[in-house]
Amino acid sequence: MTNQRLDIPATTAINGKKHTAQTFASIALKAAVVFWFVVAAIGQLMFVYYLLFLYGAAAARGDWLVLNKVMPHGYIPGDSAGNFAIVMHIFLAVIIVIGGLIQLIPMVRQRAPALHRWNGRVFLLAVCTTSLAGLYMLWIRGSVGDLPQHLGSTFGALLIWLCAIMALRHALARQLVVHRRWALRLYLVANAVWFYRIGLMFWILLNHGPAGFDPDTFTGPTLSVLSFAQTLLPLAVLEVYFAVQRRDNAVVRIAFAAGLFVLTVAMGVGIFGALMGMWLPKM
Template sequence: MNTTYINETNTIRSQKMLNISARVWFTIAVLGQWIFAFYVTTFYGTAAIEGNYQKWNEVLPHGYTEGATISNVVVGIHLLFAVIIIIGGPLQFIDKIRMRARSFHRWNGKIYLVTTFIAGFSGIYMILSKGSVTGWIGDISVSFNGILMMIFAVFAWRTALQKNFVSHNRWVLRLFLAVNGVWFFRIGLMLWLFIHGKPVGFDPETFRGPFITFLGFGQYLIPLGILEVYLKVKDRKIPLEQWSMTMVLFISIIATGIGVFAATVGMWLPRL
């Protein structure tokens, strides 16, 4: 009797801590993403309003090309959709909004899935037409990220139509992480520089090196991998696994928080 009670109590506590750690990470991540969205809107938006599109190239190499109308429009759409996605996406995971504003949840969800699909496609188009700063390996990693975004968006839409909401929620979570690959890259880079105090594992001039290659794929594969383990642990409800996953999320909370802080003060605010 006592053993059963202790086991049940431990399971409840481990599950509670797992949920709390996931929510804390999500909150920090969303705040960091909204800071990034503010930066993108202010920097690129101000330059566009002033007609100074060349300023885009200070941050996004070959972002604007004189006379390349189609390519420039694609870049503009990609940036606009990025802001819409970053702001609107997290709202889909807030329980109060989902339960009390179901119409908003449905329409915001539709906009989110459509814009993420288009953003994935436009991102691949940008890579094919302009290339990436990190070379052909970067082209592959970014293109694969775009493909994953489109696949996840399709499955999220399909499961919603089937009213398979458990599966739908998981596909949207995968999409949420894949879509924010660019954001993960930036906070990952700034976290790395914060830890070492200088560029390590890459050349800051050419922006090439083993760490950049690792981060190019890790920006979405690592978060997606952690998510898959988290979902399995949550389903299995084994206390030891849940405590272990809680520790992983605790480390992720610290790493994300430092990365967001370093990116904000070292990358985004100085350009505004």
């Protein structure tokens, strides 16, 4: 009887420590995700401001030649279809960034479900349309880069369509948990252009200049890898996050939270580099 009585508080203490560790792990995981979202939102809103300031102001003035300051095949007189594709690509990018951020806010989904649904439909239409415009500019109108980069961008467009179809399919079937996972995947691949820019600037800052590519021809192994990594790396992190969520393991959750924190800091460095090296100089 004595041994049994001594076992009870010992077991309770162990369970208490385990519960405390799990609680801390859950808080750490949530904090890391919120930190990522805040940093990403700031960086993406900076990108939107840049687009509106540079291209929006130029459109208001009718000065379409501004497109040629940052695009080798920006505005081409007489090419109505190509110029329209460029304008739509830029305009829809603003909708995708703002609409995507709204979709990620839980409060909107919980308290304004109608807004969430309609915003999701607009977002879905925008990402599918801009992916088609991007493919047109890439393969028909012409763009910078080489074949591996074009294949990477095409791969990203196919991922957009796959994720869009799956997100819509599960939403219509009211399979909301699965729908949200595919919607998150869609959000990440739809922002591949943004990930490409901050990834490139992080790499340049890390190496104190261009490394592994020619800045004049904009070709090289670094850009070839980045053209695929812009979609695959964010998706890989998301899939690990899904796996961590399914496991009630404090150590695994804390480890992932720490890793996500490091990746978010790196993302912040890339955002700062894009702001100082890409966006502000052209505004």
